[in-house]
Amino acid sequence: MLQGKPIKAAVIGPANLVERVASSAREMDDRIVVEFYSYEEEEQILDLYRQASAKNEVVLFTGPLAYFRVQGAFPNWVVPSTYVPYSPDWLYPPLLRLLSRGYDIRKASVDGFGRDAINEVYAEIGFDSRGVLSWTETSDEEELYRLHRQAYESGQACCIVTCIRNIYGKLLRHNIPVEWAVPTNSALRELLKKGILLGEAAREAERQVAVGILEFDDPRQEEELGIPYEYRRERLILAVHQILLGQFERLGAFVTPTRPGSFLFIATRGSLKDFTHSFRSFDLLDILKRKTGVAASVGIGFGSTPWDAGRMAYKALQMARRGGGNCCYLLSEGGELWGPLGSSQALKIDIRVTANQALFRLAEKAGCSPPTLSRVIAALCSLDKSFFTSEDLARLTGVSTRSAQRMLKRLLEAGVVKRAGVEKIISPGRNRSLYTFSREEKEVREVLEG
Incomplete structure (x- = not known):
């Protein structure tokens, strides 16, 4: 490849985020040329990745959800890929927009962010966060929608912040005050810079x-x-x-x-x-x-x-x-x-990865390969919360809930995770088991901290 040829990168994400990346790309130097692939439904992600990876040197995702869904389906990445990780910085713009609209953000209903992240952001902008409802115990879209709507209709919350585009659209259609937490412009610019570095590293490797x-x-x-x-x-x-x-x-x-x-x-x-x-x-x-x-x-x-x-x-x-x-x-x-x-x-x-002896031993106990265990742990660590369910793992890796349940059962038996209680479901159906990493186990700590 020619040294001066720009990096060909693809960006995959919801339409509004892709448009913002396009705006940032126009401000970048000529080291990168970007193609954009937007989706309306998550089921489109895998097809978009197939198209993008066939024509580009690097694939960039606007968030972890799409990235881990592709990784679950294509564990052998066709081209170098990365994503914008969840960050407390995503909370500032939606909260400030709600304030400017006259809503009391001390009575907000928030998903996608742990209590520590919420407390940190609220403290920095000078607001009390004790009355904020944080829904980190579930990632099921329908359940989150019901929780937000029930909180608003019962008066527990007067406004909502969500990380999930479909929930944002539904609440908006019902005239419920809601803002969508998405990556900041600076995070999207950093994504493009990462794309340049990944592309240059790939060319050097070639x-x-x-x-x-x-x-x-x-x-x-x-x-x-x-x-x-x-x-x-x-x-x-x-x-x-x-x-x-x-x-x-x-x-x-x-x-x-x-x-x-x-x-x-x-x-x-x-x-x-x-x-x-x-x-x-x-x-x-x-x-x-x-x-x-x-x-x-x-x-x-x-x-x-x-x-x-x-x-x-x-x-x-x-x-x-x-x-x-x-x-x-x-x-x-x-x-x-x-x-x-x-x-x-x-x-x-x-x-x-297999040289990491702690990971190798845990994988052997769980009856899976070290790379598989590494991908599962990386996906769960991206959640920015202490507890997770089989639905979380299924959503992040793109496997069925039943397959995710089987994997968590193996991790439970191997001592990688432990039960942390039960998630009570408002809608009819069985409650969900909550899990957390067994951080008291030395091998698990070594893998998580390594």
């Missing part, structure tokens, strides 16, 4: 050296063919070499045999990303198998120097050998591992 090692054995038995072994071996090596030259020519890659049954190739990370469809498949394996009968083991390493890339390639090759051949692993010096390519189980793992 310029990394890629070293690949391909090994194979003669799959055919000498007695079956009646051809001297030496002749057959040389013809097979020539056939494989010819296929490699034809495939790697379009990458501009260097390829050479190093010993019988082994080839070395050198390219860049960016060219191999295209060749492997963003590190998801390695068609060369099928071509070799079909044309020569060879089941090859391939290890590819990425590094800032040929030496570092070569070391990673040998480690990746060992993993491919242990996988039984006809597969490929890719390993970066930063600890990212992709593989086995050529398998339906191909995935990306950050082996720096």
